[in-house]
Amino acid sequence: MKLLRVGPVGAESPAVFDRDGVLRDLSEVVPDIDGALLADDAAMDRVRAAVEGGDLPVLAAADPAGDGLRIGPPLARIGKVVCIGLNYHDHASETGAAIPAEPIIFMKAPDTVVGPDDTVLVPRGSVKTDWEVELAVVIGATARYLESDEQALASVAGYAVAHDVSEREFQIERGGQWDKGKNCETFNPLGPWLVTADEVPDPQALGLRLWVNGVVKQNGSTADQIFPVAEVVRYVSQFMTLYPGDVINTGTPAGVAMGQPEPKPYLRAGDVVELEIDGLGRQRQQLKDA
Known part of the structure; x- marks a missing residue:
């Protein structure tokens, strides 16, 4: 459904x-x-x-x-948003990062989640707002110390498109961990739909695409994930309990602004970002200044 x-x-x-x-x-x-x-x-x-x-x-x-109907996030009362960094081989390569030995985990606050076509705000003082199309996994059963990929996939209720908007200067150059560059308001458009897991037989066979002002920037596949969905869910459950209504953003393929030659084409007010994942729908956001 x-x-x-x-x-x-x-x-x-x-x-x-x-x-x-x-x-x-x-x-x-x-x-x-x-x-x-x-x-x-x-x-x-x-x-x-x-x-x-x-x-x-x-x-x-x-x-x-x-x-004339606004589409909101497909999930209400999200408990937590867990994110996986550097989870595509081509994205790690474009940023010059080593392939991680274990999944890199960071968090986004649930209040960063907005509808798929809602306005995304460029933070005040931002010079490096970046785009990231991601497959979001929605948890449907409590997952705690899972032992197998089968248990992990059994805890998944469904999937959605997520836009893990990031401010790279805040994230990398301003000290501390990644939180400052990941938790700005409107930085996690989600949807348009939550597609139940029975309609996604293989989460490792989904194409992901993103355009900025009509120009394709990302064109990848979840087949390129370093840690597949089942492994991500199983791994995360070793460190925190996942509850129904939690969301995991599973990483982005190559093509982000940070990975491109200078001058890097970071987002500005007025830009339009569109993104889609096979079978999971399409998003469109216009950026404005916060």
Whole structure:
């Protein structure tokens, strides 16, 4: 299923695309799309049955934006956003970094998450705001000290497109860890949909692409990940408990501004970034000054 949330900021309601691509209202079936729903097998079965029944109210016959509907983040009440750095061979190469022996983990605050087409703000004083298209993994069952890839994938509820916006000067040149360059407001557009895991048979066979002002900058595949999705989830569970409604951003392929020749084409107000992942939908953000 393709689950999403539509409506004004802070007042989104649950929705779903049926098999014909019609957007339908889920608000009479479930209160929202969040970790509690994803962890409740009976509630998810009710959603599937309602979709198959074909009686849910129609919200839009095609693209929600075309009907004036804002698409919000597809997941409410996110517990934590865990991120994996340098997780593509080609991205490590373009930045001159050694292939990590273990996954590099950092965190983003849940309040960095915005809708897939919401405005992204260039922080005040920023000179190195960068783009990163990423596969987001949404957790649907508590994951603690997992022992196998099978257990890891069984804890995944679904997948989504994430934009791990980064400010490289804040991240690398201003002291401390990476947090300052990763947690600026609006720095994690998510969505448009949460695609349930049963519709993504192989998370290591997804193409990822990103454009800036219509020019392709990233064109990669999750097959190039150093640590595949299952290994990432299993590994992270050794250091922290993952709960339903947590999100893991699994890294970005080559093509970021930081990896390009001088003068590096960092983002500025007025730029438009578009990104997509096979089967998971497309995002579009215009940048403005904070």
